[in-house]
Amino acid sequence: MSAVWAEGPAARGGHLYGVGVGPGSPDLLTLRAARLVATADVVAYHAGRRGSSQARRIVDEAGLLRADVVEEELVYPVTTGTSGHEAGYYGALAEFYDACAERLATHLDAGRSVVVLALGDPLFYGSFMYVHDALRPHHPVTVVPGVTAVAAVTAAAGTNLCLHEDTLTVLPGTLPTAELARRLADTDAAVVLKLGRTFPAVREALRQAGVLARAVYVEHASTPRERVLQVTEVDEAEVPYLSMVVVPGQDRRADAAGRAWVEEQHADSPPSPRAGAAPGTVHVVGLGPGGAGWTTPETTRLLERVAHVVGYAPYLARVPQRPGLTRHASGNTVELDRARLALDLARAGEDVAVVSGGDPGVFGMAAAVLELPPTRGTPPCRSASTPASPPPTRPRPGSGRCSGATTHSSTSPTTSSRSRCSWTGSWRWPSGTSSWPATTPGRAAAPTPSVPCVTGWSSASVPTAPSWWLGTSAGTESRWR
Numbered sequence: 033m034s035a036v037w038a039e040g041p042a043a044r045g046g047h048l049y050g051v052g053v054g055p056g057s058p059d060l061l062t063l064r065a066a067r068l069v070a071t072a073d074v075v076a077y078h079a080g081r082r083g084s085s086q087a088r089r090i091v092d093e094a095g096l097l098r099a100d101v102v103e104e105e106l107v108y109p110v111t112t113g114t115s116g117h118e119a120g121y122y123g124a125l126a127e128f129y130d131a132c133a134e135r136l137a138t139h140l141d142a143g144r145s146v147v148v149l150a151l152g153d154p155l156f157y158g159s160f161m162y163v164h165d166a167l168r169p170h171h172p173v174t175v176v177p178g179v180t181a182v183a184a185v186t187a188a189a190g191t192n193l194c195l196h197e198d199t200l201t202v203l204p205g206t207l208p209t210a211e212l213a214r215r216l217a218d219t220d221a222a223v224v225l226k227l228g229r230t231f232p233a234v235r236e237a238l239r240q241a242g243v244l245a246r247a248v249y250v251e252h253a254s255t256p257r258e259r260v261l262q263v264t265e266v267d268e269a270e271v272p273y274l275s276m277v278v279v280p281g282q283d284r285r286a287d288a289a290g291r292a293w294v295e296e297q298h299a300d301s302p303p304s305p306r307a308g309a310a311p312g313t314v315h316v317v318g319l320g321p322g323g324a325g326w327t328t329p330e331t332t333r334l335l336e337r338v339a340h341v342v343g344y345a346p347y348l349a350r351v352p353q354r355p356g357l358t359r360h361a362s363g364n365t366v367e368l369d370r371a372r373l374a375l376d377l378a379r380a381g382e383d384v385a386v387v388s389g390g391d392p393g394v395f396g397m398a399a400a401v402l403e404l405p406p407t408r409g410t411p412p413c414r415s416a417s418t419p420a421s422p423p424p425t426r427p428r429p430g431s432g433r434c435s436g437a438t439t440h441s442s443t444s445p446t447t448s449s450r451s452r453c454s455w456t457g458s459w460r461w462p463s464g465t466s467s468w469p470a471t472t473p474g475r476a477a478a479p480t481p482s483v484p485c486v487t488g489w490s491s492a493s494v495p496t497a498p499s500w501w502l503g504t505s506a507g508t509e510s511r512w513r
């Protein structure tokens with residue numbers, strides 16, 4: 033039997049069971065669930081306003097509802113995000129769940145066993161959890177896991193879900209489209225639940241994330257009404273609530289630090305240049321210290337047109353997703369891998385933004401891009417931090433901000449004072465440049481002729497408000513990346 037939660041001597045009366053009844057087919061009920069339903073004094077279930085409970089149907093079809101069992105139908109007052117309740121949708125639901133808990137407590141106080149049926153698994157987006165929270169301080173509770181609809185849907189789709197280092201993201205289709213798209217773009221495999229009216233927005237998010245072509249739609253999994261379609265083929269007017277989208281994983285492989293993946297995918301076989309494509313550009317940009325309001329318009333515009341963004345995952349998460357944008361998120365100790373990937377992509381003709389929080393020149397990614405050691409004949413762009421000729425674009429106001437940074441100490445292995453202070457303006461390597469300019473006294477040394485720079489692609493820095501500005505003025509903790 034599963035663990036029983038009851039909080040101390042306050043526990044009293046009958047026993048509460050949260051019982052998962054599986055995704056739809058009665059023969060996907062577990063033996064434990066069947067036994068408890070068949071012997072309970074009270075069987076409770078949530079139902080829509082039209083009085084339909086899939087969970088009740090399942091146990092009824094399995095022949096588990098005794099004639100003398102007490103049934104408690106808990107009918108939702110609202111089923112969509114709107115309600116006439118003064119505290120809104122969630123206020124109406126909170127009131128409803130309190131009322132449900134009170135009804136069930138009456139039975140428990142009288143010493144009756146109460147089974148609350150849950151479609152799939154009770155603790156996975158199940159309404160059981162709300163009565164669970166209300167009743168477990170006072171009554172013994174046992175949770176019986178069930179076969180979740182995710183498993184039934186992937187089985188129906190006949191698709192592998194996650195292999196090796198694939199990550200799986202579970203998403204409610206009720207999230208805003210942009211948020212869905214971002215999360216879909218940042219994962220390998222995904223399932224999107226709670227469809228129905230949300231379906232058009234979910235399909236748009238799949239498109240923006242670039243995963244629409246491999247997304248599979250399944251409705252009424254494991255039942256005679258089961259249907260499996262490519263998402264692109266679904267009629268959005270006919271999508272029921274009991275449906276899901278599954279995006280199969282990619283069989284990603286990596287070592288525990290996430291390094292091997294970058295090395296494996298890009299070191300041995302860097303992206304090959306598209307035939308006839310001119311080399312692209314690496315832009316090193318700073319997102320500012322916090323919300324979108326701290327990102328400069330210049331950075332925002334740039335992020336709207338590059339084909340790839342590369343960066344530490346929490347910062348990359350701040351970049352909105354859109355069609356055609358490929359994201360390359362990584363952990364926080366792989367700056368050189370990120371830089372190498374960006375340069376390889378640019379060499380293959382892609383325009384890339386390498387993002388940092390705050391300013392990229394202040395303990396950010398600029399140093400990693402500029403100081404990358406040469407590998408595989410890839411032009412290193414090290415020492416490129418200061419072109420010998422004056423920057424083609426005027427240094428911005430605030431170019432003295434770097435001196436503020438030098439008053440902070442940091443052990444960042446990828447940032448030197450040289451590069452820190454060389455990124456206070458914005459400049460673009462002149463197109464058509466075929467070799468590094470001669471060293472300017474006091475500036476970084478240019479690469480030797482034996483390490484040539486690729487003609488025509490450049491690095492451009494877009495400075496922005498560094499994190500430490502906010503840290504100083506708002507008293508928040510400084511962040512150094």
Ligand SMILES: C[S@@+](CC[C@H](N)C(=O)[O-])C[C@H]1O[C@@H](n2cnc3c(N)ncnc32)[C@H](O)[C@@H]1O
Nearest residue numbers: 151152153156157180181225226252253274275
């Ligand atoms: C509130 S969640 C409940 C999930 C459930 N507790 C579980 O473990 O599967 C309801 C969502 O689950 C998904 N779902 C449940 N049963 C399904 C089925 N048989 N086929 C497809 N999707 C299903 C749908 O996305 C639906 O909107």
